[in-house]
Amino acid sequence: MSAGGSGAAAEAIPQNKIIAFGVLGGIIGIYAAYFLVDMVGQYMSFIGALGAICGIIWGAAAVRRVASYGLGTGVPSIGILALGMGILAATFGLSVGGVAGPIIALITAALFGLLIGVLANKILKMGIPIMEIAMTEIATAGTITIIGLAIAMTGTFDFAIVLKQVISTGYIAVIFIAGGLAILHPFNANLGPDEKQDRTLIVALEKGALAMVVAGIVASINEGASGSLTILIGLALWYIGFSGYYERVKRDAYVVVGSGQLPTKEELE
Amino acid sequence: MIDIAGILMSNMSYLILITLGGALISWSVHFVPVGGAPAAMAQATGIGTGTVQLAAGAGLTGLVTAGAMMQVTDNMALIIASGAVGAMIMISVTMMVGALVYTYGVGCPPASAKVKYDPITKDRQDLYVSQGTEGHGLPTVSFVSGVIGGALGGFGGAVIYYSLMSIENGLPLVDLVGIASVFAVGIFFVNSVIPSYNIGGTIEGFHDPKFKRFPKAVISSLIATFVCAILAVLSIGGL
Numbered sequence: 019m020s021a022g023g024s025g026a027a028a029e030a031i032p033q034n035k036i037i038a039f040g041v042l043g044g045i046i047g048i049y050a051a052y053f054l055v056d057m058v059g060q061y062m063s064f065i066g067a068l069g070a071i072c073g074i075i076w077g078a079a080a081v082r083r084v085a086s087y088g089l090g091t092g093v094p095s096i097g098i099l100a101l102g103m104g105i106l107a108a109t110f111g112l113s114v115g116g117v118a119g120p121i122i123a124l125i126t127a128a129l130f131g132l133l134i135g136v137l138a139n140k141i142l143k144m145g146i147p148i149m150e151i152a153m154t155e156i157a158t159a160g161t162i163t164i165i166g167l168a169i170a171m172t173g174t175f176d177f178a179i180v181l182k183q184v185i186s187t188g189y190i191a192v193i194f195i196a197g198g199l200a201i202l203h204p205f206n207a208n209l210g211p212d213e214k215q216d217r218t219l220i221v222a223l224e225k226g227a228l229a230m231v232v233a234g235i236v237a238s239i240n241e242g243a244s245g246s247l248t249i250l251i252g253l254a255l256w257y258i259g260f261s262g263y264y265e266r267v268k269r270d271a272y273v274v275v276g277s278g279q280l281p282t283k284e285e286l287e
Numbered sequence: 288m289i290d291i292a293g294i295l296m297s298n299m300s301y302l303i304l305i306t307l308g309g310a311l312i313s314w315s316v317h318f319v320p321v322g323g324a325p326a327a328m329a330q331a332t333g334i335g336t337g338t339v340q341l342a343a344g345a346g347l348t349g350l351v352t353a354g355a356m357m358q359v360t361d362n363m364a365l366i367i368a369s370g371a372v373g374a375m376i377m378i379s380v381t382m383m384v385g386a387l388v389y390t391y392g393v394g395c396p397p398a399s400a401k402v403k404y405d406p407i408t409k410d411r412q413d414l415y416v417s418q419g420t421e422g423h424g425l426p427t428v429s430f431v432s433g434v435i436g437g438a439l440g441g442f443g444g445a446v447i448y449y450s451l452m453s454i455e456n457g458l459p460l461v462d463l464v465g466i467a468s469v470f471a472v473g474i475f476f477v478n479s480v481i482p483s484y485n486i487g488g489t490i491e492g493f494h495d496p497k498f499k500r501f502p503k504a505v506i507s508s509l510i511a512t513f514v515c516a517i518l519a520v521l522s523i524g525g526l
Contacts, residue, residue, distance in 0.1 A: 091488035095339045095480045102476030106518050113522040137507040142485050186465035
């Protein structure tokens, strides 16, 4: 049970596995997209978005864990914080790191997240036992999301190109909102006494797929990346996510009934 | 690799300005009457949305107005004043529309549950608070407090943006604007979430007892923004 504010959330999949899934999936996705776009062709840029989805699912799982203690501010704030920290770390890592950029960005994000977690518990006295680790996870997941979606848009994480095609054009705002929503929305939509981990995470997949479709649309006007495959795979993943969510809603609900059509004016009289 | 110590030393003044700007934003959030979800149902005083959304809305407007002013002048005072005024207008309009909705739509009088008399108008408050609520609408003191918050937040945001734009670098202007905005927004979001955790999501303004907690958030923001500032100065200065 994890109504906001009731303590630790029950988990069917242990968090360690999700962390491994998010970090490894994210890094593999980012680097595979980077190298395969060069070696195979532009259309491989969609792998970056798959990496971002791994990060999104991890981020949503971490938000779920920390927000179930009750933040007092609503869940969206933590998603915004994730992307706020992520955007600082990602821009820093990519601009100084070259090929090692994503790794530097992830390490920076982890340290920065840890700092925010320590500040929250030690100075603000929030008293959430997992705040430090959760903030570390959320910042890192946000960074993976931003870099992954940026690669899906441009086909590379070379900072000169990312700066020109993602940041200066303003698509970074799209990444910010689409990625932030994908991390904060799953728990926000599902929280309550009957919240279940798999139902929350499948929403993360669905929202991540939507972000992937948006990244694909942006990629279609950029030279280094190809959008059609990203959009198609994104739509397929969205369908899997949405139907999976609907199935779990039906599973968890006491009963699902149709309300029928609204009565017409004549019927009301 | 880039010359880390050299860049940090040559931009030390901007590093400090960014840090102070972040602390100002953190302080400013405590002035804004944030009601959160209860206020959306007219069961708490303030605007019916979260701190982050309000701070972001006002702060980003401040960044836009500061950026617009930056196109025509290099005068730091004008740019910062422009940012502050932009944020003040944005938060005022939000509060005005909110007050209209609460008064004429929901049909409840603006009333604070935290004080017996409005410190500014001296009007009695507790008689008008509906049973079972924590006040509703936007009493005068909350409105004034919100405008002060907007001014401080816009001021802080504009200081950050101005400092980021002034760091020495080899970027063309259009890319510099892009990366400076991204860092300013990132720093703004981090500094609007930290105080919102400090006040537990809702506050009525400077008359609220929770307002006294602000030093904790300001100290946290000073530390966090200093790290942000180092990242920002190194990224922009290294390009």
